[in-house]
Amino acid sequence: MKFGGTSMAGTERIRRVANLVRSQAAGRDGEPNEVAVVVSAMAGETDRLVNFCREANPLYDPAEYDVVVASGEQVTSGLLALTLQSLGCSARSWLGWQLPVKTVGAHAKSRVETIDAPGMLDALGRGEIAVIPGFQGVSDEGRVTTMGRGGSDTSAVAVAAAVGADRCDIYTDVDGVYTTDPRIVAKARKLKAVTYEEMLELASVGAKVLQTRSVGLAMKEGVRIQVLSSFIGDDAPPADELPGTLIVSDEEMDELVEKGLMERQLVTGIAHDKNEAKVILTRVPDTPGAVANIFEPLAEASINVDMIIQNVGRDKGETDVTFTVPQADLARAQALLEDRRGEIGFNRIITDSKIAKISVVGVGMKSHAGVASTMFRALSERGINIQAISTSEIKVSVMIDEDETELAVRVLHTAYGLDAD
Amino acid sequence: MKFGGTSMAGTERIRRVANLVRSQAAGRDGEPNEVAVVVSAMAGETDRLVNFCREANPLYDPAEYDVVVASGEQVTSGLLALTLQSLGCSARSWLGWQLPVKTVGAHAKSRVETIDAPGMLDALGRGEIAVIPGFQGVSDEGRVTTMGRGGSDTSAVAVAAAVGADRCDIYTDVDGVYTTDPRIVAKARKLKAVTYEEMLELASVGAKVLQTRSVGLAMKEGVRIQVLSSFIGDDAPPADELPGTLIVSDEEMDELVEKGLMERQLVTGIAHDKNEAKVILTRVPDTPGAVANIFEPLAEASINVDMIIQNVGRDKGETDVTFTVPQADLARAQALLEDRRGEIGFNRIITDSKIAKISVVGVGMKSHAGVASTMFRALSERGINIQAISTSEIKVSVMIDEDETELAVRVLHTAYGLDAD
Numbered sequence: 138m139k140f141g142g143t144s145m146a147g148t149e150r151i152r153r154v155a156n157l158v159r160s161q162a163a164g165r166d167g168e169p170n171e172v173a174v175v176v177s178a179m180a181g182e183t184d185r186l187v188n189f190c191r192e193a194n195p196l197y198d199p200a201e202y203d204v205v206v207a208s209g210e211q212v213t214s215g216l217l218a219l220t221l222q223s224l225g226c227s228a229r230s231w232l233g234w235q236l237p238v239k240t241v242g243a244h245a246k247s248r249v250e251t252i253d254a255p256g257m258l259d260a261l262g263r264g265e266i267a268v269i270p271g272f273q274g275v276s277d278e279g280r281v282t283t284m285g286r287g288g289s290d291t292s293a294v295a296v297a298a299a300v301g302a303d304r305c306d307i308y309t310d311v312d313g314v315y316t317t318d319p320r321i322v323a324k325a326r327k328l329k330a331v332t333y334e335e336m337l338e339l340a341s342v343g344a345k346v347l348q349t350r351s352v353g354l355a356m357k358e359g360v361r362i363q364v365l366s367s368f369i370g371d372d373a374p375p376a377d378e379l380p381g382t383l384i385v386s387d388e389e390m391d392e393l394v395e396k397g398l399m400e401r402q403l404v405t406g407i408a409h410d411k412n413e414a415k416v417i418l419t420r421v422p423d424t425p426g427a428v429a430n431i432f433e434p435l436a437e438a439s440i441n442v443d444m445i446i447q448n449v450g451r452d453k454g455e456t457d458v459t460f461t462v463p464q465a466d467l468a469r470a471q472a473l474l475e476d477r478r479g480e481i482g483f484n485r486i487i488t489d490s491k492i493a494k495i496s497v498v499g500v501g502m503k504s505h506a507g508v509a510s511t512m513f514r515a516l517s518e519r520g521i522n523i524q525a526i527s528t529s530e531i532k533v534s535v536m537i538d539e540d541e542t543e544l545a546v547r548v549l550h551t552a553y554g555l556d557a558d
Numbered sequence: 559m560k561f562g563g564t565s566m567a568g569t570e571r572i573r574r575v576a577n578l579v580r581s582q583a584a585g586r587d588g589e590p591n592e593v594a595v596v597v598s599a600m601a602g603e604t605d606r607l608v609n610f611c612r613e614a615n616p617l618y619d620p621a622e623y624d625v626v627v628a629s630g631e632q633v634t635s636g637l638l639a640l641t642l643q644s645l646g647c648s649a650r651s652w653l654g655w656q657l658p659v660k661t662v663g664a665h666a667k668s669r670v671e672t673i674d675a676p677g678m679l680d681a682l683g684r685g686e687i688a689v690i691p692g693f694q695g696v697s698d699e700g701r702v703t704t705m706g707r708g709g710s711d712t713s714a715v716a717v718a719a720a721v722g723a724d725r726c727d728i729y730t731d732v733d734g735v736y737t738t739d740p741r742i743v744a745k746a747r748k749l750k751a752v753t754y755e756e757m758l759e760l761a762s763v764g765a766k767v768l769q770t771r772s773v774g775l776a777m778k779e780g781v782r783i784q785v786l787s788s789f790i791g792d793d794a795p796p797a798d799e800l801p802g803t804l805i806v807s808d809e810e811m812d813e814l815v816e817k818g819l820m821e822r823q824l825v826t827g828i829a830h831d832k833n834e835a836k837v838i839l840t841r842v843p844d845t846p847g848a849v850a851n852i853f854e855p856l857a858e859a860s861i862n863v864d865m866i867i868q869n870v871g872r873d874k875g876e877t878d879v880t881f882t883v884p885q886a887d888l889a890r891a892q893a894l895l896e897d898r899r900g901e902i903g904f905n906r907i908i909t910d911s912k913i914a915k916i917s918v919v920g921v922g923m924k925s926h927a928g929v930a931s932t933m934f935r936a937l938s939e940r941g942i943n944i945q946a947i948s949t950s951e952i953k954v955s956v957m958i959d960e961d962e963t964e965l966a967v968r969v970l971h972t973a974y975g976l977d978a979d
Contacts, residue, residue, distance in 0.1 A: 148614050189569055190636075193573075193637045193638075193640040196644070198640060201636045202636070202640070204632060204635065204639075205633050208630075209629075211625060211626070212607065212629050215626035219614040222619055223614065223617070230622060235700060235701070
């Protein structure tokens with residue numbers, strides 16, 4: 138079970154979390170569950186600690202930053218253990234260095250390497266609830282590390298993998314993964330299950346429910362995730378009845394469909410992303426190596442290029458190259474390209490931040506044609522102009538004018554039959 | 559160097575501390591010092607964390623309480639390391655489990671057993687400043703421990719012993735140890751030096767500058783302490799010029815006197831304590847074993863009995879027994895004695911909290927008679943009635959009416975020639 142900062146904000150809310158944990162540990166029909174809980178810091182606390190670090194030293198040493206910010210989760214893990222004890226449960230906290238959660242990579246953005254925790258496994262076997270601060274680990278040098286903001290989801294998946302958990306229940310502000318953003322489409326439906334790949338596409342293009350890295354780790358380790366709401370009443374169904382959204386492998390999804398627990402869907406969801414910007418380089422020489430001259434320096438600068446289209450050249454031997462980069466990297470990308478103007482040999486750089494990327498995602502399209510054409514027809518019938526297209530095995534994305542984002546999402550949600558009754 | 563919570567309250571104050579540490583590390587005449595710094599949590603932070611624990615579980619598990627409250631010092635140690643780095647110093651934090659500070663005894667009141675810290679010694683040798691959270695350690699089981707409120711002074715002395723420090727500078731709200739409480743006697747003088755034994759007597763009878771346990775540890779380990787103010791301006795003398803009060807062994811005190819750096823004093827200071835209560839048991843049988851019947855149960859209940867006087871009995875074979883206990887333990891002591899009334903065989907229990915203990919302390923009285931008689935004469939000349947007397951090698955204490963406390967302190971301060979010019 139994993140709880141975020143909103144669920145841990147104060148001793149009142151921690152008591153509600155403790156009740157959920159106790160009921161999960163008690164199980165049903167006299168069959169108790171072994172439960173490990175991963176917790177975030179109290180909402181606002183990590184910001185407070187980060188601000189202290191900035192005040193102390195604007196160019197802060199990430200190793201000492203980690204010492205300071207990891208304390209937030211240390212506090213909530215101790216408090217949840219105390220609260221569980223007050224409810225009559227046996228419980229203890231296991232800090233990152235105690236388990237240990239061994240990490241690799243730079244401070245403040247380290248990654249879990251191994252969790253080899255015989256002590257905790259023994260304790261779980263004795264019926265003791267393990268409470269683990271998310272976001273933190275320990276380096277080879279024995280120093281405190283953290284995994285970057287949002288790292289608690291990844292901690293939870295790593296712990297679930299380490300203990301061979303049946304399921305990793307991630308309690309969030311939402312009650313599951315939806316076919317699209319319910320703030321845009323009132324008829325959006327909660328999905329009973331999605332595959333890891335679908336979730337990665339939905340998450341990376343805007344459906345911010347889980348940290349992307351945690352889904353990748355779950356896929357690699359085969360951890361079944363359930364996303365569900367931490368704001369449920371006392372009459373809510375227990376987590377074992379799967380009230381949220383399961384995130385599973387393709388194989389398990391096939392089993393769920395065979396058992397009739399899920400309908401086979403061509404398209405699982407519609408995602409949108411307004412955080413990209415379009416870059417057009419005009420009159421690039423149409424020679425081998427010209428495109429490499431553009432994208433190699435961007436890759437070296439860790440600027441993530443997404444859609445790429447090479448337009449038919451207006452003049453012989455020349456072409457326009459269009460691509461997208463994150464808006465946050467736009468200025469840097471522009472400067473880099475200007476520096477290499479001679480080498481690349483383009484005429485003008487045209488940029489546009491007023492674009493959106495709309496993606497249709499579904500593992501079902503692996504085996505079905507026609508998904509893309511449905512998308513193009515539906516959009517063109519409403520007069521929405523498609524500026525660029527990119528596709529993957531389970532996704533079709535188009536670039537459109539930002540102002541048409543919500544309209545396009547609604548049109549596609551209906552076109553693929555996703556609207557709730 | 560050790561800094562308390564007031565000095566660490568916020569990044570502004572931490573910057574002032576960092577400046578003091580940097581200047582100490584830089585040393586003088588191109589001779590840098592190796593510096594380890596022990597820090598408390600920000601003022602108020604430990605209270606905040608303790609309250610969280612109480613809210614989570616009024617009967618809290620001390621092991622989890624330790625996990626929560628130790629985080630306060632973790633934050634300030636990281637922040638001080640960051641601030642030192644911003645001033646151009648090489649610095650890092652060493653948490654209790656990293657050094658490690660191995661402790662024994664119960665959680666929330668553990669005691670330092672060993673600090674074997676080759677890693678920190680190497681770092682000090684390389685000119686890196688070590689920043690150590692006070693108050694925390696690690697148990698044999700690898701769990702976080704704390705040493706009880708005020709434990710940071712003890713941490714500092716233990717670290718100083720472990721690194722073989724030349725001196726342990728404890729920065730406090732006061733600028734040293736005085737001949738008596740300056741709020742009572744305006745002419746109180748700051749002492750250049752006191753011996754460990756004197757400091758223990760002065761601390762335990764009311765001059766609350768250092769945690770008593772830290773002085774005991776310093777005496778055992780031969781750590782030279784300097785108490786000095788953390789609220790000094792930029793023009794204050796460096797700590798090496800000893801602007802505060804040194805706490806040293808008898809031998810070093812003798813050396814200081816021989817070198818003419820200190821005057822030999824018969825009496826070093828006057829302490830007072832209003833936190834005791836008087837208990838009189840009337841008509842106790844004057845037989846061997848009767849007194850043991852009184853004090854054994856109190857000792858078993860960890861009630862600290864201080865002055866004891868056995869009055870001459872009014873009737874043959876009976877006697878009145880008077881003693882003092884801490885006011886906080888008075889009710890418990892009374893209940894214990896009532897329970898054993900038959901066994902002890904007393905007539906009445908009379909109690910009085912309106913008493914004070916005034917103590918004259920000085921290592922010089924070991925070799926000089928007449929100290930006690932000076933005290934009795936000075937008090938009787940001002941009409942102050944002495945209710946009981948107790949003495950040790952370096953202390954004479956009297957019990958008087960609480961209302962006469964300040965008068966008695968002033969009279970004695972003058973009588974022993976301690977008044978500043």
